[in-house]
Amino acid sequence: MQDFFKKTFIIFIALALVTGALGYLCFINTFLTLSLLPDNRSSVPWHVESNTDELEGGRTSIRVNDTQFSLNFDFNLSRQAKYPYAGISMVFGPSTEQRQEMDFSRYNKALFNAKCSSSNMLSFSLATFDEGVSQKNDPTSYRIPGAFFSCNEDWRYISVDLTRLETPQWWFDRNKVDLSRRAYSLTSVSRIIFGNTFQSPFEVDTNVQITELTLVGRNWFYLYLFGGVFLLVWGGFAIWFFRQYTAVIIQDLNQKALRDRPLVAYQQLSIESHRDRDKRAILQYMATHYANAEVSLEAMEIAIGVSRTKINEILKSELGYTFTGYLNKLRLTETARLLSLDVNANIAEIAYSVGYKNVSYFNKLFKEEYGCTPKMYKSLIDRRQETETESR
Numbered sequence: 001m002q003d004f005f006k007k008t009f010i011i012f013i014a015l016a017l018v019t020g021a022l023g024y025l026c027f028i029n030t031f032l033t034l035s036l037l038p039d040n041r042s043s044v045p046w047h048v049e050s051n052t053d054e055l056e057g058g059r060t061s062i063r064v065n066d067t068q069f070s071l072n073f074d075f076n077l078s079r080q081a082k083y084p085y086a087g088i089s090m091v092f093g094p095s096t097e098q099r100q101e102m103d104f105s106r107y108n109k110a111l112f113n114a115k116c117s118s119s120n121m122l123s124f125s126l127a128t129f130d131e132g133v134s135q136k137n138d139p140t141s142y143r144i145p146g147a148f149f150s151c152n153e154d155w156r157y158i159s160v161d162l163t164r165l166e167t168p169q170w171w172f173d174r175n176k177v178d179l180s181r182r183a184y185s186l187t188s189v190s191r192i193i194f195g196n197t198f199q200s201p202f203e204v205d206t207n208v209q210i211t212e213l214t215l216v217g218r219n220w221f222y223l224y225l226f227g228g229v230f231l232l233v234w235g236g237f238a239i240w241f242f243r244q245y246t247a248v249i250i251q252d253l254n255q256k257a258l259r260d261r262p263l264v265a266y267q268q269l270s271i272e273s274h275r276d277r278d279k280r281a282i283l284q285y286m287a288t289h290y291a292n293a294e295v296s297l298e299a300m301e302i303a304i305g306v307s308r309t310k311i312n313e314i315l316k317s318e319l320g321y322t323f324t325g326y327l328n329k330l331r332l333t334e335t336a337r338l339l340s341l342d343v344n345a346n347i348a349e350i351a352y353s354v355g356y357k358n359v360s361y362f363n364k365l366f367k368e369e370y371g372c373t374p375k376m377y378k379s380l381i382d383r384r385q386e387t388e389t390e391s392r
Contacts, residue, residue, distance in 0.1 A: 004248045008241060015237055019230055026226035030219055032106055036090065036192070037213035038069045044102060045094040049191075053081035062086045071194065071210040077202045083170075084202070087195025089127075090213075101129060104186040107217035110160040116151040117207040121199040123148055124160050129188035133175050141175060143167055145184045148197055151208070162186060162215075250384045253336070253370055253377065278306050279314050290330040291355045297323050331355050332369045335362075339378050347374045 035041045048067045052060040058081025066072035075086035093099035110124065125146030127139065134141045145165030149158045165184065172179050194210060281304040289295045297308045300323075306314075308323075315321050321329060331354040338350050351362040351374075366374050 001248055001252060004244065008244075011237070015233060019233055022229060023226055026222040029222040032215075032217035032219060034104075034107065034215040035213075036215065037071065037112070037211055039067065044092060045100075046090045046092050047095060049089045049091050049096070051085065051087050051089065051195075053078070053083065053085040056081045056083065058084055060084055060086045062088070064088060065207075069211070071213075072207070074205060074207050075196065076205050077196055077200055079202050085195060087123075087193050089194075090192045092190060099190065101188040101190050104162065104189050104215060106219060107186070107215040108161065108163050109216045110162055110192075110213065111216060112158050112213040113155050113211045114149065114151040114158050115153065115155045115209045117153065118201065118204060119150070119152045120201065120206060120208070121148055121150050121197045122208065123193070123195050123197050124158075125193040125195070126162070126165065126186070126189050127191045127193065128184050128186060129190070130177075130184065133177055139190070142190060143184050144171055144193070146193070246380060246383055247387070249372070250380045253372075253380065254340075256336075256370065278304075278310065279318060281306065282311055282314055286326060286330060290327055291334070291353060293352075293355045293357050295327070295355065327355075328365055328369075332366055335366060335374065336370065336377070339374060340381050345378075347378070350374070 034044065036044060036046070039046075048064055048071070050062045050064055050073065052058060052062050052075075054060070059078040060075065060081070061078075062073060062075040064073045071088060071090070073088050077084050077086055091099060092102050104126075114122070116122070123146050125144045127142040127144055128134075129136075130141075130143040134143065145167045147160050147165055149160070150156075151158075167182065167184060169179075171177070172181075192213075194208070200206070282300075285300055285304050286295075289300075297311065300306075300311060301308050312323055315323055315326050319326055334354050335350055338345060338353075339347075347363075348359050351359050356362040356365075363373055366377070370377060372380070
């Protein structure tokens with residue numbers, strides 16, 4: 001039994017390590033994060049470009065203060081242009097000559113902190129390639145789905161749902177796209193844009209700070225995969241454990257029964273060799289009367305003519321048992337034999353046949369001797385026979 005538990009422990013540790021490693025891999029692939037700010041934590045190269053309404057005759061100004069630890073920029077919105085605009089873009093790629101597009105389809109939220117020198121309403125937008133409309137050499141042809149957020153002098157945590165962005169109407173007008181085509185794809189994103197809105201204040205110097213920009217996503221496939229593998233592995237281990245444990249218990253019980261069954265015959269041979277009348281009489285009497293429910297130390301004393309003190313002394317020295325202990329040993333050994341011969345046998349009938357009047361007391365003694373109830377013992381024997389039949 002000790003070898004079985006040692007083997008089981010080693011297998012348990014090995015499976016725990018394997019499933020733990022698999023769980024970690026599935027976890028990091030389920031809960032996705034992509035840090036973009038600060039710059040030294042970003043795995044994606046990007047550079048900053050600023051844009052205003054200058055080409056449309058406006059006088060809006062913008063100045064970039066920091067791009068390493070945050071996006072920190074100042075702007076002053078002018079009314080000169082028809083559509084006043086000031087914005088700063090995180091353009092993917094190390095430089096203007098080496099731009100690239102990112103696949104953000106695995107992410108569903110953008111998280112960042114924002115602060116403005118005065119109350120403002122700003123926009124968060126993505127420039128996404130729209131199949132059949134966008135041209136690689138024309139940034140204005142890219143779809144610009146976005147959302148709005150407010151900021152003031154206090155830091156505010158902003159969460160933008162990347163799956164529910166709205167494309168501005170001017171993009172549909174400029175590119176002659178039907179308004180019903182609201183869907184957009186995040187598989188080719190060229191930049192992230194922070195800019196003003198029509199609710200931004202005019203002729204006011206405004207400072208904007210954006211920090212801790214991170215994209216997050218959830219891919220539940222890997223978590224479901226881990227759940228399936230976990231149930232398969234540990235379910236299989238549980239089945240294996242109970243089958244092996246049952247087999248080991250059956251083997252131990254069989255060995256115990258085999259050791260106990262020749263006990264009487266062995267003692268008889270030993271006594272015959274010593275010619276000890278009292279010892280022979282005691283063992284012969286118990287071997288032939290143990291199944292009698294009325295057998296007792298007093299009855300045995302009268303039947304064989306040996307005092308009860310002498311009986312207990314001989315049993316203790318020869319077998320290591322008292323009268324009651326040896327009587328129960330004989331009865332329970334015979335019970336185990338009868339159960340192994342016929343798994344359909346009635347337990348109560350067996351209890352009565354070996355000399356017990358009280359079935360509950362019989363069950364208690366059997367469990368103390370064999371570590372399980374007679375019913376469980378019978379079930380284990382039945383399983384063993386089924387296993388042997390299947391193996392044939």
